[in-house]
Amino acid sequence: MKHFSVLRVISKLMIPVILLFALYVQFHGDFGPGGGFQAGVIFASAFILYALIFGVHLARRVIPSSATRILLSFGVILYTAVGIAGIIFGGNFLDYNVLGQNNITGQHIGILLVELGVGITVAATMITVFFVFASQES
Amino acid sequence: MAGFLDVVILVLMSVTAFSILRSRNLFGVVILSGIFSLLAASFYVLLAAVDVAFTEASVGAGISTLLMLATLAITHQKREKQHINTPIMPIIVVLVTGAALVYGTLDMPLYGDINAPSNQYLIQRFIEQSGAEIGIPNIVTSILASYRGYDTLGETFVIFTAAIGVLTLLGRGRTGNKAEVKQITSLETDEEKE
Numbered sequence: 001m002k003h004f005s006v007l008r009v010i011s012k013l014m015i016p017v018i019l020l021f022a023l024y025v026q027f028h029g030d031f032g033p034g035g036g037f038q039a040g041v042i043f044a045s046a047f048i049l050y051a052l053i054f055g056v057h058l059a060r061r062v063i064p065s066s067a068t069r070i071l072l073s074f075g076v077i078l079y080t081a082v083g084i085a086g087i088i089f090g091g092n093f094l095d096y097n098v099l100g101q102n103n104i105t106g107q108h109i110g111i112l113l114v115e116l117g118v119g120i121t122v123a124a125t126m127i128t129v130f131f132v133f134a135s136q137e138s
Numbered sequence: 139m140a141g142f143l144d145v146v147i148l149v150l151m152s153v154t155a156f157s158i159l160r161s162r163n164l165f166g167v168v169i170l171s172g173i174f175s176l177l178a179a180s181f182y183v184l185l186a187a188v189d190v191a192f193t194e195a196s197v198g199a200g201i202s203t204l205l206m207l208a209t210l211a212i213t214h215q216k217r218e219k220q221h222i223n224t225p226i227m228p229i230i231v232v233l234v235t236g237a238a239l240v241y242g243t244l245d246m247p248l249y250g251d252i253n254a255p256s257n258q259y260l261i262q263r264f265i266e267q268s269g270a271e272i273g274i275p276n277i278v279t280s281i282l283a284s285y286r287g288y289d290t291l292g293e294t295f296v297i298f299t300a301a302i303g304v305l306t307l308l309g310r311g312r313t314g315n316k317a318e319v320k321q322i323t324s325l326e327t328d329e330e331k332e
Contacts, residue, residue, distance in 0.1 A: 025192075030274045033188035035282060037293075041196040048204060069305075076298045079291055094287040104273040111274065111283040118294050125301035126201055132308045133208040 011053045018046040026119050027112075036115035040122025048130045056134045065131070068124045075121025082113045144184055151177045162218045164210055172203035185249070189278045 026039035051059035083094040091098035096110025154174045161167050175198030182191035247254035264277055264285070272280040282290055 029279050030276055032276065033192050033278075035189070035279055038189075038192045038196050041193075041201055045196070045200055048201075065309075072298060072301055076294055079294055083287070083291065094291065096284060096287075103271070107272045107280075107284055108274070111272070111279065114283050114287065114290070115279075118290065121294050121298055125297050128301045129304050130201075130204060130208065132304055133205060133212070136212045136308060 007053055011049050015046045015050060018042060018049070022046065022123075026115065029115055030108075030111065036118030037122055039115075040119040040124075041126055043119065043123040044126030044130070047127050051131065051134060056131055060131065060135075063127060065128075068128045068131070071120050071124035072128060075117045075119070075124065077117075078120065079114055079117035082110055082117070086110075144181070147177055147181045147184065151181070162220075164215055164218060165207075167218075168203060168206040168210065171206070172199045175199035175202070189276075 022039045022043035025034035025042060026036060029035035029039070047059060047063060050062065082096075082099075086095040086098060087093055089098040094110075096107045097103040098106060099109045100106035151174060154170055154177065158167050158170045158174070161170065175194055179191045179195040179199060182188070182194055247256075251257065264281060268274070268277050268280045268285075272284055274280045
């Protein structure tokens, strides 16, 4: 779809906005609707839009398959690491209270990191699934 | 006013569902199911479940529609296959299941009923205590990430497993294997030329 100049220009304009909105949904999930899951999907949709317009080959140069594979596992590891950090600091698994100076700060840190882990894994999963589907030879 | 909107969206949803049933054009079916998801998301907004609506809009109307379109592009299937025999048994099964589900909803509490079990025990505790315990305005986030942290960890692992499954079934492996695959395909084309 590279030859449609309207699609090309509009998607180039939209992609930064989509990425910014995804980050907003990610880090504003504590106060408004949203969170890691939704943010991950929106973040991935920017890459998918790029792949739809400019082709999977060029999109793979933006985010290579090795990067998505590392990010895929990094999100899950980050989530589990926050849980294990709870044990190390003297609480239970996934106990955020012990992560900060007081309970509220600990909960804030824990929720922020856990949501980030969910977001990274979801974004990497959606990008991987779409790219693998789209690069199948028909 | 909210009641009127509820009816409009539910009617539109059933119209979309029947059009999906009637249509044989697979591209149209995919787009219609995207519209169905979008209508479902608007209905969740009316039910004041904005987080669920957000997920439905991004996953149901966005990503799944895209994946179905990608599948259609790979398979080159434009139209659904025609059924020759009339499906009487499936219709009976669907009607009986549907009747059982409708009968089941008769016992369910009304929407927003204060005496409903789901509004009685834990919800009250979450609403009263989460401000002091977690300190985050969005109670949904504090339930999802903190009170129910184990569940969300499990969900993240489910998504991770899905990606691993897709990679195992469809992924070409690392760059080392790619050369091998290329070699095999080039050999095949050589044979075809001969």
